[in-house]
Amino acid sequence: MIRIKDLIVDPPTFLSPMAGLTDSVFRRLIKRLGGCGLVMTEFTSAEGLTRNSLKSKRMLFYHDEERPVTAQLFGADPSRLAEATRMVEDLGFDAIDLNLGCPAKKVVKACGGSALLRETKLLEQILKTIRATTDMPFTIKIRAGWSESEIVSVQVGKMAEDIGINAIAFHPRTRVQGFAGHSDWSLIGELKASLKIPVVGNGDIVTPEDASRMKRETGCDGVMIGRGALSNPWMFRQIHELENRLPLTQPDVTAKYHLIKSYFQLLFEEETPGAIGKMKQFASWFTHAIPYGAALRKSIYESQSESEVMERIEEFFRTALAAPVEAPELNVA
Ligand SMILES: Cc1cc2nc3c(=O)[nH]c(=O)nc-3n(C[C@H](O)[C@H](O)[C@H](O)COP(=O)(O)O)c2cc1C
Structure with a gap:
């Protein structure tokens, strides 16, 4: 459990915000599977919101x-x-959280996201302004800095703590790095040792064991998981199980089928724009390690409509569930 101002996060296991992916439907699915203590919206433009953009709203x-x-x-x-x-x-x-990590050109050109890590005067003004505007728990999500020679995590962390920010999520890659290479967890340990407010470690957690190792190696107060949760949304629950010495949930084909169905159902209920793209993406993550999943993914990508995707999924799982075959994953898609 961690406390972010007056907000209790229990367990201290967070879903990373991921633009285009972690919409309300995906977040609800993650919550239903258990073990995730806090979810966040995709990053939202303050400019767009205040100019009444429907997309931002x-x-x-x-x-x-x-x-x-x-x-x-x-x-x-x-x-x-x-x-x-x-x-x-x-x-x-x-x-409320302020994104100080986004490396996208469009965002940094307007001085948002990770660009603010090298504009510390402006960043200070922004943090003070938001802090003065609200009493809500206020967090920031940062990268290590702009480049290898401009690591500012501790400097920014201390400034944020002094201004009254209540917790920091930290993805220790630089902007220049993008998503290449590895995140440097030693920087998480360094930030944690420098601050009193909670530090949530993020970057390259792909198994429940990675989460335990990050906590052990860095002393971070919580962990945040992004890409690892896309192919294994049961990860949050498994982290809880691992920490409590319980047998780890091992989702079988039936569990994956039900998950895909629930996801599609929620997409339809919400009348999500671009649902077909999301269905294809989701079905592809969740059919890994299922026999003949690659062939299914290929046929899904060729589908022209939402109902066609649904039919192919139904047909595939009907066969897979009726007569499970011990076949290896075909590496086609
Ligand atoms: C497709 C994608 C979209 C992302 N969008 C956001 C975002 O909107 N806000 C944010 O703070 N980070 C965003 N991130 C960064 C992740 O939240 C996270 O910090 C990063 O992926 C490292 O964690 P991971 O190794 O667990 O994925 C995004 C990452 C990816 C891959």
């Missing part, structure tokens, strides 16, 4: 079932961020 859609839920903003204009903060508060979120 849609990003802040959530269900009570997701609670506690944090709204993540990005931007570089203090007054727009203050206005967006008030909107987040009015929407009833449990916490």
Whole structure:
């Protein structure tokens, strides 16, 4: 359990925000599988929100079932961020987060995301402005710095703590690195040792054992998982099981089938724009390690409509569940 101002996060296991992926439907699915203590919206433009962009507003859609839920903003204009903060508060979120990690060109060109890590004067002004605007639990999510020669995690962490930020999630790669190479967990240990507020470690956790190792090696207060949760959404629950010496959930074909079905059902209920793309993406993650999953993925990618994707999934699982075959995964897709 960790406390972020007056917000209790229990267990201290977080779903990483991932633009285009961790929408309300995905977050609810993760929550239903158990073991995830906090979810966050995809990063949302303060500029877009305050200019009434429907796309940005849609990003802040959530269900009570997701609670506690944090709204993540990005931007570089203090007054727009203050206005967006008030909107987040009015929407009833449990916490607010500022993205200081996004490496995307479009974002850093406007000085948002990781660009603020090398604009510390502006960053200080932004943090102070948001802090003065709201009493909500306020967190930041950072990278290590712009480049190898500009590592600023401890400097930014201390500044944030002094301003009254309540927790920091840390992905220890630089902006220049993007997603290449490895995240340097030793920097998480260094940040943790420098601060009193909770530090949530993030980067390259792909198994429940990785989560335990990160906690052990860095002393971080919680862990945040992104890409690893896409192919294994049971990871949060498995982390809890591992820590409590319980047998680890091993999802079988039936469990994967039910998960895909629930996901599709939620997408339909929400009338999610671009649902067919999401269905294809999701079905491809969840059919790994299922016999003949590669052939299914190929046929799904050729589907022209949502109902066609659904039919192919149904047909595949009907066969797989009726007569499970001990066949190796075909490495085609
Ligand atoms: C497709 C994708 C989208 C992402 N979008 C966001 C985002 O909106 N906000 C954010 O703070 N980080 C974002 N990230 C970074 C992740 O939250 C996380 O910090 C990073 O993937 C490292 O964690 P992992 O190794 O567990 O994936 C994104 C990452 C990916 C792969």
